[in-house]
Amino acid sequence: MTTAMSAALRRIQFGNALAAFGNGFTAPFLFIYASHVRDLGDGTAGAVLAVFAVVALVVLPFTGRVIDRRGPMPVAFAGSALGTVGALGFGISESAPSVLASSALMGAGVAILQPALATMVVSCSTAVTRSHAFATQFFLNNLGLGVGGLLGGLMVDEHRPGTFTLLFVIEAAMFVVLAAVLATVRLPQLREAGRDLTQAAADEREAPAEGWSVLLRDRSMVLLCVLGFVLFFACYGQFESGLSAYAVEVTRISTSTLGIALAVNTGVIVLAQYVVLRLVERRRRSRVVALVGVIWAVAWVAAGASGLVHGTQAIATALLITTYALFGVGETMLSPTVAPLVADLAPGRLVGQYNSAFALVKQLALAAGPAFGGLLAAMGAYGVYIVMLVGCSFGVSLLALCLGRRLTAAQDRPYRSVVVAGGSGAPRRPAEAVTLETAPMDRANGAAV
Known part of the structure; x- marks a missing residue:
């Protein structure tokens, strides 16, 4: 770079x-x-x-x-x-x-x-x-x-x-x-296989429906979108609805303690992000996401256990705070894997389309998650709620492993693939092995400089 x-x-x-x-x-x-x-x-x-x-x-x-x-x-x-x-x-x-x-x-x-x-x-x-x-x-x-x-x-x-x-x-x-x-900011201009994106944009204007049709035919991207929906539904979509209601109504913690749990979630992300990054950035992305599913399943089990502990409020509170902390650990593992994978799956001229599609999936999950969690909370079906989300978390692991079988080595483990591409002799610099070339671009007139 x-x-x-x-x-x-x-x-x-x-x-x-x-x-x-x-x-x-x-x-x-x-x-x-x-x-x-x-x-x-x-x-x-x-x-x-x-x-x-x-x-x-x-x-x-x-x-x-x-x-x-x-x-x-x-x-x-x-x-x-x-x-x-x-x-x-x-x-x-x-x-x-x-x-x-x-x-x-x-x-x-x-x-x-x-x-x-x-x-x-x-x-x-x-x-x-x-x-x-x-x-x-x-x-x-x-x-x-x-x-x-x-x-x-x-x-x-x-x-x-x-x-x-x-x-x-x-x-x-x-x-x-x-x-x-x-x-x-002067943004670099992506080039795909020697063909800059100015021409690609022109092609896209001539075929306005092509972006979505290409994306929907990309089975890896479709599977990643399904995976993303389940991820956001099972975690972020529950923070302000089902999980909060469960914490107050079943675990019996105060709203101030709930605030502490949310602060712990943020604190884990801030303190652990770069430690986790060093541990996962050279590993297969699909397996990292699969591990997130397992971690979140444990988090939901801890949440369920917090509602079963009677007479020992300190233990129940500790279990619920552990739930939020484990969610934070999973989030730090997702940030260096899922968003980069969206970009690496996208053709150079459709990066915006792929990013927008994944953002749309996220918004759908964030809309469906609170509605579903709130409905089960209103019905008092907290046992069903916990079991459903444990199942969703294991579903994340299964979907991630299925996705891993569809990804190329460069998409699933880009760091290792780029280093290996340099040959067994003198190591090739990683930036030289990237298939997308870059050149500074002045967005005011679209010309590379």
């Missing part, structure tokens, strides 16, 4: 971390803000969160095609602009229609930023460095969200609406800063 690519990647990740920091200020408080601070009721507050999720499902199917045609930078600028307007709208909204409109704008902005930033990370990394790049992005995201949430919690006062307005202004400012940082 060249010095210019490294510099561009650092700026992208710095801007992304600041945006996550701004999001951390407001994300935990959206429900309280709409329901209690603006006195719009729980129904409107729930609709705010639903709109935030649904709008992502609307915009993501089209985002990838725009990224592949125009590049990720214009899409990121659009996402930052939508996020800025949405955040400022939240800060001054006093009625249900304005709150819902602000939620739609900010949700659309955050949604299209995800694949745009992921595509930028791909363009500034190689097959060897991509795992480290995505692990760093995940680490900075969680650090930003955690610090932002902590500071936001210290600043807000439910009886002073102005304190919430200040949080939304800070978030809007972080979107502006993200755009300003990205404006200083």
Whole structure:
């Protein structure tokens, strides 16, 4: 990876971390803000969160095609602009229609930023460095969200609406800063088999449906999307619904202790990310993901056991906190494996399409997970809930092993494949063995420089 690519990647990740920091200020408080601070009721507050999720499902199917045609930078600028307007709208909204409109704008902005930033990370990394790049992005995201949430919690006062307005202004400012940082970045231009992506983009414009048809014929990518859905459904989709309800209703922990458990999850990610990265980046990605399924199965068993321990609240609490810690360990193993694998499966001219498709799968899981978990919690079917999620976790392992049989050696274990490609004599530098060449590109005029 060249010095210019490294510099561009650092700026992208710095801007992304600041945006996550701004999001951390407001994300935990959206429900309280709409329901209690603006006195719009729980129904409107729930609709705010639903709109935030649904709008992502609307915009993501089209985002990838725009990224592949125009590049990720214009899409990121659009996402930052939508996020800025949405955040400022939240800060001054006093009625249900304005709150819902602000939620739609900010949700659309955050949604299209995800694949745009992921595509930028791909363009500034190689097959060897991509795992480290995505692990760093995940680490900075969680650090930003955690610090932002902590500071936001210290600043807000439910009886002073102005304190919430200040949080939304800070978030809007972080979107502006993200755009300003990205404006200083010169993205490398991916080249595929000696054919640069300017021509590929032209081909794509001539065949507008080709992107989705190529993706849907790619059985490895389809299987990865199924795997991704189960991953997000079984973990992230439960944090704010079924698992929280189980912790309070069955394990009988207080809401403050639940906050500690969530903090432990974030702490494990921040402290363990680079240790875990060193352990997994040279191993088969499919087997790493399969191990995540086993770890999460143990986590759900621990959660189930916490509800069966009677008379020893300290043990029950420790088991539940262990659940959140094990989820954190699994998350640190996924960040250097799944996102880079999406990029490595994608044809060079469809990286945006593949990233957007996977982001869409994530949003579907994040919508289905809380709905399913909340339904079982409302029915009191907690035994069924735990058994189902243990089964989902083992399903992750099975799907990962099936996917591993479809991947090439370079896709499943890129570091080893690149080093071996250098020959048994003088080791070849990893950057020289990557099949995707790079050249600095000025996005203002699309010319390589």
